[in-house]
Amino acid sequence: MPLNPEQLQDAYRQMLVIRKFEEAIRNLYQAGQIRGSFHPCVGQEATAVGGCWALRRDDYMTCTYRGHGQAIAKGLSVRAAMAEMLGKATGCSKGKGGSMHFTDPSVGLLGANAIVAAGIPHAAGAALASQLQKKDNIALAFFGEGAVNQGVFFETLNLAVIWKLPLILVCENNRYSEMTPSHETTSNVDTYKRAAALRFEATQIDGNDIETVYNTVEEAAIRARSGGGPTYIEAMTYRLWGHMMGDPEIYRTKEEVAKAKENEPIIRLGRRLIELGCSELDLTRFDGEAEALIADAVQFAESSPAPEAVDAFTDVFA
Amino acid sequence: MPTVTYAQALNEALREEMKADPRVFLIGEDIGHHGGIFRVTKDLIDEFGADRVRDTPISESGFVGLGIGAAMAGMRPVVELLFMDFALVAADQIVNQAAKLRYMAGGTVSVPIVIRAQQGGGRGNGAQHSQSFESWFAQVPGLIVVAPSTPADAKGLLKSSIREGNPVVFIEHKLLYNTKGEVPENEYSVPIGKAEIKRDGRDITIVSYSRTLLFALEAAEQLAQQGIEAEVIDLRTIEPLDMETILESIKGTGRLLVVHESHSNCGLGAEIIARVGEQAPDSLTQPARRLGAKHVPIPVAEPLENAVLPQTEDIVRAVEAMF
Numbered sequence: 001m002p003l004n005p006e007q008l009q010d011a012y013r014q015m016l017v018i019r020k021f022e023e024a025i026r027n028l029y030q031a032g033q034i035r036g037s038f039h040p041c042v043g044q045e046a047t048a049v050g051g052c053w054a055l056r057r058d059d060y061m062t063c064t065y066r067g068h069g070q071a072i073a074k075g076l077s078v079r080a081a082m083a084e085m086l087g088k089a090t091g092c093s094k095g096k097g098g099s100m101h102f103t104d105p106s107v108g109l110l111g112a113n114a115i116v117a118a119g120i121p122h123a124a125g126a127a128l129a130s131q132l133q134k135k136d137n138i139a140l141a142f143f144g145e146g147a148v149n150q151g152v153f154f155e156t157l158n159l160a161v162i163w164k165l166p167l168i169l170v171c172e173n174n175r176y177s178e179m180t181p182s183h184e185t186t187s188n189v190d191t192y193k194r195a196a197a198l199r200f201e202a203t204q205i206d207g208n209d210i211e212t213v214y215n216t217v218e219e220a221a222i223r224a225r226s227g228g229g230p231t232y233i234e235a236m237t238y239r240l241w242g243h244m245m246g247d248p249e250i251y252r253t254k255e256e257v258a259k260a261k262e263n264e265p266i267i268r269l270g271r272r273l274i275e276l277g278c279s280e281l282d283l284t285r286f287d288g289e290a291e292a293l294i295a296d297a298v299q300f301a302e303s304s305p306a307p308e309a310v311d312a313f314t315d316v317f318a
Numbered sequence: 319m320p321t322v323t324y325a326q327a328l329n330e331a332l333r334e335e336m337k338a339d340p341r342v343f344l345i346g347e348d349i350g351h352h353g354g355i356f357r358v359t360k361d362l363i364d365e366f367g368a369d370r371v372r373d374t375p376i377s378e379s380g381f382v383g384l385g386i387g388a389a390m391a392g393m394r395p396v397v398e399l400l401f402m403d404f405a406l407v408a409a410d411q412i413v414n415q416a417a418k419l420r421y422m423a424g425g426t427v428s429v430p431i432v433i434r435a436q437q438g439g440g441r442g443n444g445a446q447h448s449q450s451f452e453s454w455f456a457q458v459p460g461l462i463v464v465a466p467s468t469p470a471d472a473k474g475l476l477k478s479s480i481r482e483g484n485p486v487v488f489i490e491h492k493l494l495y496n497t498k499g500e501v502p503e504n505e506y507s508v509p510i511g512k513a514e515i516k517r518d519g520r521d522i523t524i525v526s527y528s529r530t531l532l533f534a535l536e537a538a539e540q541l542a543q544q545g546i547e548a549e550v551i552d553l554r555t556i557e558p559l560d561m562e563t564i565l566e567s568i569k570g571t572g573r574l575l576v577v578h579e580s581h582s583n584c585g586l587g588a589e590i591i592a593r594v595g596e597q598a599p600d601s602l603t604q605p606a607r608r609l610g611a612k613h614v615p616i617p618v619a620e621p622l623e624n625a626v627l628p629q630t631e632d633i634v635r636a637v638e639a640m641f
Binding site: 094101118 | 343369370372374375377379380381382383384385386387388389390391392393395410411414415419420421422423424425426427428430459460462483484
């Protein structure tokens, strides 16, 4: 069932939270409060929210280091995520995982991965577990088009089809693999055609339109849950910020980015909400609420204790 | 006690654990009706069906990765790699993923997976089918590494590995599969992390495991004829290492030789000898020695392979040189 107007409002608020989460991290990063690297998902919020909201809480999900938004949309606590960014003991990984490894199995989030295609087989394995356990929960893997040239991408696609796994693969095609235009390094950059060649149900959609994303993933979820096998969805989107902090972005023009901003998912959903009867004032209120939620998360993270040195030696084994 | 082969003992362990725990399932190449190239999974598909004994394509990263995902979602996969050499094809999944996912998640997930493979030389399988990687795996925090030498230990340790709840690299040896030994009839398991003294002796401690453990025992018999009584320790588990048993033994013997089939260079022998130096610097009356594969790829022709891999006579000579 498509998202109703009220759900669309909620989705808008969720997307704002994700956007402001990344904005807050940029500020903290620039202030020297964050260690390691940070790969923002700004501009890609519709795939995160549309994809995750079409799943159940007990469905499994894996993603990559550009997965802050997806993790939050799946249900990861914003406070725990922010605390993890700041390396605090209250973080979702107690400061051991950081920006690239958000995990929370209680909401089905099996982990974000720093190897771009490595989480794809994990989602497929969770789907296999569900199939073996005769349960009806399914698994979804998010990854970028930069992942489709790693071998394990093909290996998992093949296994998913031959075993008819309850699996959804969502490729966020944001047109750049790290700092290089994908078409320069990828033969046939319409990645869904690769999946189709392996007999996947495969489609390419507008990934900046949350309603399209939601409807497509929901349909795939119904198919997966009813034993119909896996689906590959290539969601065309655009990364508005650099690959990571410090990316000089010499691979694209300012004009291109400015043009992409006209098509970015939050502005688009805002316009849609106005059509559906929301006022500008409503949108401003949603903005303020998201701002407050993130401010609370930052406050929580900043006031949380750092882990003790001895904590480095726990959680290796179960 | 019934006498069975190493391969049969492993087969029994898999059958018993699959019977006892519906979460246990097997994936790997040719493990179904073919029964595995060394017959370790023989007939299991008939008893448990193709869902739980899953033949895979030649796609090591893919099916090890699926095993990891299934493990995180509550299953107990036992993944078979045809040759340990192919672990390198799946190295990202084993080293970057299985070993680290729990830690990176702050302990919120666990990865109860067993990755089984046979390794080692002696059969002329060449440089890409004869390697021994236990020292590599032992260097990766988050992996348990097991390498039994007898049928009884193979069965008991495989059962413990499946029940372990953490990633275990379970190392078999291609030339051990047809060796025979007594295996207890009743339910039993062998604890991970415990070495065993396979032969008592007062003059020197020989530490080994997997196939070279058998060579060490042969060497000990030959040395006994010259009046040198060697104590032979079978490590059984490579990581975590049972230093206690080693240190206790060298207290009595004062001499230590470590023998393994993996390359000497930066190998387990170096690690054990370093730890002895750190933990019991005064226990040895002679400098400790190690014996492993020489630093070249494993060749095919028999005289070449024998020159590279440690043989019984090499152990005898190494010990003699310490007296």
